[in-house]
Amino acid sequence: MAVMMVVIGLMSASAQAAMVTTGDVISTASQQETRAQVLAILDQDEARDALLSLGVAPADVEQRVQDMTTAELQAFSKQVEEMQAGGSAVGVIILIFVILIVLDLLGTTNIFPVIKPINTN
Numbered sequence: 558m559a560v561m562m563v564v565i566g567l568m569s570a571s572a573q574a575a576m577v578t579t580g581d582v583i584s585t586a587s588q589q590e591t592r593a594q595v596l597a598i599l600d601q602d603e604a605r606d607a608l609l610s611l612g613v614a615p616a617d618v619e620q621r622v623q624d625m626t627t628a629e630l631q632a633f634s635k636q637v638e639e640m641q642a643g644g645s646a647v648g649v650i651i652l653i654f655v656i657l658i659v660l661d662l663l664g665t666t667n668i669f670p671v672i673k674p675i676n677t678n
Contacts, residue, residue, distance in 0.1 A: 588627055591634045595622055598637050599653075607650045611657060613668065621660060 598604060599618055608618055625633065636652055660666040664674030 584627075588630065591630055592622060592625075595630070595634055595637055601649075603649050604653060607653050611653065611668065613657065613666075617666075621665060624665070 596619060599608070599622070600615075605615055608615060622630075622633075633656065636655070657666065657668050658672060661669050661672040662675050664676055
């Protein structure tokens with residue numbers, strides 16, 4: 558009797574699956590690639606030094622990049638690419654400064670006390 562219940566229990570187990578479109582796969586792969594590129598750029602010595610001079614730990618930056626939405630990541634990536642075209646250390650520092658201000662406005666960080674978050678629920 559117990560064996561029969563186990564067999565019936567195993568037979569009734571069902572698998573659930575959902576369709577994954579090509580667009581979903583490409584979007585996920587593109588997002589992961591963009592994150593990796595941004596993290597690689599922020600891992601450069603100039604960017605790391607600029608972040609440390611502003612009092613931001615590199616581990617915090619990595620976590621913030623991982624938490625970015627797709628739209629934020631695309632905007633950030635575009636800014637990074639434009640800054641790389643210039644290729645100056647000043648440009649990297651300004652980019653990081655702008656990013657930190659945006660993160661403060663979004664309430665993600667609190668690096669600059671004078672900047673109040675947009676959403677104070």
